Structures are given as structure tokens and as C-alpha cells.
Amino acid sequence: MTAPSREAVQSACEALSDIDPALARAYGVTGVPEWRTHAPTYALLARTVVYQLVSTRAADAIWGRVEAFLGEVTPERVLACDQEALRACGLSRPKLSHMNTIAAAIADGALDLARLQVADVHAARAELLAVKGIGPWTADLYLLYAAGKMDAFPHGDAALMEAHRRLSGYEVRMDNKAFSAHAERWRPHRGVAAHLLWGWVNAERAKAGIPPA
Structure with a gap:
């Protein structure tokens, strides 16, 4: 953090x-x-996706089920799990798709979370936004919470x-x-x-x- x-x-x-x-x-x-600080992990990005456009109470319930299903929320576990079982946690198909595309980007190195920590805010934001499923709000919250960027x-x-x-x-x-x-x-x-x-x-x-x- x-x-x-x-x-x-x-x-x-x-x-x-x-x-x-x-x-x-x-x-x-x-x-x-x-x-506000969070560990610079895939789980933070996935959680932010889950919390978009739903009430906090509903998102809390969905995210709790996701964590209970996966244990640790990592790119590897998301990509390898039963997708329909994961969706049954309450995820919409678009949100499940976004979680997968973000996980794949991290797994193949297209999105490097360690690089984001040291990049300037503009470069870090551009790298995040290049990944399908990461919009401006998600990118900026990540840069605030996980990278401590003072101008995000x-x-x-x-x-x-x-x-x-x-x-x-x-x-x-x-x-x-x-x-x-x-x-x-x-x-x-x-x-x-x-x-x-x-x-x-x-x-x-x-x-x-x-x-x-």
C-alpha cells in the first residue's frame, strides 16, 4: 500500500x-x-468493478459471496474457476466479463500493477484504461487507494x-x-x-x- x-x-x-x-x-x-489505502492487487480492481452501479448493500453481499467462493481473489483463480458458479454469486455477465479481461491482462503482463506504483499518474492511468473493463472511475480510485497518486x-x-x-x-x-x-x-x-x-x-x-x- x-x-x-x-x-x-x-x-x-x-x-x-x-x-x-x-x-x-x-x-x-x-x-x-x-x-484511504488498499493493497495494490487485482482484488481491488475486481471489487471496484463489482461495486459499480449498484447499491453498497447489494455490492457488499455480492462481493462477500465472491470471496467465499474463490477464497483469495486472484487473476489465476478467476480465470480457472467455474464461470457459471462465479456468476451465481450475483455478478452480471458484463461484470464477470470485465473481471476476466482484467485478470487476463495481469496474467499476460499487459497490465503490470508494480509498474503502476512508480509510473507518473498520466502513464499509470493510460495503462489501466487500455484494459477493457477498467473505466475512468475504476482507474482513478485504484490510483488513489493503491498507488497514492495525489492528483488522481x-x-x-x-x-x-x-x-x-x-x-x-x-x-x-x-x-x-x-x-x-x-x-x-x-x-x-x-x-x-x-x-x-x-x-x-x-x-x-x-x-x-x-x-x-
């Missing part, structure tokens, strides 16, 4: 607070956010857009295109901005007695 240093994140938070009042408000609540940014994340709307006092939140354009102001620390907004969301959830997202 890779994460930027606390000092680097703090410096970025201070710079972002000078750029965007909404982020300054979030920083005032969260302080330096804890970086999950475009279209509804929680981030809603948090920024509320912190800005807007009645209507920006659409994806407008929010992505606004986030350009946060370079090269868009990933830190995402952590500030997620941190603020979870602080608000904690006030309401709701578990963190």
Missing part, C-alpha cells in the same frame, strides 16, 4: 484551502484527512459533487462536466481534494449517527 506523507497531504490541504472556499470549510472540519481524481463521483455543492451553498450541484472543469483548479492535488470532501461527508454522517461511507 502506498500513501503520500502526512506532511505532503497537509501542505496540499493548505494550498487547496487558498484556492477554493468549499475545500477550506472541509479542511476546517476534517483537518488533515486520513488517506474520480470524475463523476456523486458523493464528491454533492459534498462540494453543500459546502459551497449552491442550490443545484454541478453536472459531471462542470465539476470536472472546476476540479482543474485543484491540480496537482485533486486526490487530496477528494479526500477532504469524503472526510467532510463522513463527519456529517457521524453527526447523524450514520456509519462512514
